[in-house]
Amino acid sequence: KQEVTQIPAALSVPEGENLVLNCSFTDSAIYNLQWFRQDPGKGLTSLLLIQSSQREQTSGRLNASLDKSSGRSTLYIAASQPGDSATYLCAVRGSSNTGKLIFGQGTTLQVKP
Amino acid sequence: EAQVTQNPRYLITVTGKKLTVTCSQNMNHEYMSWYRQDPGLGLRQIYYSMNVEVTDKGDVPEGYKVSRKEKRNFPLILESPSPNQTSLYFCASSPCVGCSKEKLFFGSGTQLSVL
Numbered sequence: 001k002q003e004v005t006q007i008p009a010a011l012s013v014p015e016g017e018n019l020v021l022n023c024s025f026t027d028s029a030i031y032n033l034q035w036f037r038q039d040p041g042k043g044l045t046s047l048l049l050i051q052s053s054q055r056e057q058t059s060g061r062l063n064a065s066l067d068k069s070s071g072r073s074t075l076y077i078a079a080s081q082p083g084d085s086a087t088y089l090c091a092v093r094g095s096s097n098t099g100k101l102i103f104g105q106g107t108t109l110q111v112k113p
Numbered sequence: 114e115a116q117v118t119q120n121p122r123y124l125i126t127v128t129g130k131k132l133t134v135t136c137s138q139n140m141n142h143e144y145m146s147w148y149r150q151d152p153g154l155g156l157r158q159i160y161y162s163m164n165v166e167v168t169d170k171g172d173v174p175e176g177y178k179v180s181r182k183e184k185r186n187f188p189l190i191l192e193s194p195s196p197n198q199t200s201l202y203f204c205a206s207s208p209c210v211g212c213s214k215e216k217l218f219f220g221s222g223t224q225l226s227v228l
Binding site for chain 2: 031103104
């Protein structure tokens with residue numbers, strides 16, 4: 001059974017730092033891996049989606065990488081800003097049943113001015 | 114405006130009283146799904162629907178029912194709610210899944226308390 005883990009659970013950094021959020025998964029038979037952002041009291045917003053055949057995806061200051069063989073993905077945030085403060089979740093869609101989506105528990109990021 | 118609309122936003126009910134949480138999307142998406150979010154457990158998928166009249170179980174389907182009679186609506190039904198179903202619920206939709214156009218759009222959530 002696929003398990004998705006995000007470490008650390010919480011992270012606090014000063015404004016301007018570059019940072020990396022980690023996501024690991026146990027079953028490498030995935031179709032894609034997705035990163036989401038969740039602000040307090042709100043729904044999730046899709047940030048990046050990496051297909052299993054891809055190594056990375058970029059959007060603005062965000063860069064997500066995927067190493068399927070080692071079961072790892074990272075979300076790199078460049079030049080962090082207080083507005084980046086939120087919970088970041090990764091999720092994996094399996095290749096055998098594409099309807100299912102398995103989420104990690106999330107990393108809560110605080111960027112201090 | 115393209116959106117996924119859930120209602121109600123907050124709901125307090127008692128054990129055993131049937132309830133329905135509605136979810137509607139205006140983007141003509143084929144895929145819709147329900148999740149619950151609990152502290153320390155992250156989001157867990159309850160049910161999903163690949164298209165009209167096609168539904169399937171996620172990881173935690175016990176105690177829930179869904180229907181997909183039309184493309185835009187995907188209601189979540191709790192026939193006999195219990196306190197362990199107290200949670201924050203999210204509905205989401207996507208044009209498709211396992212495809213190049215996949216992108217999930219989430220509703221704002223429904224906070225359910227079962228007393």
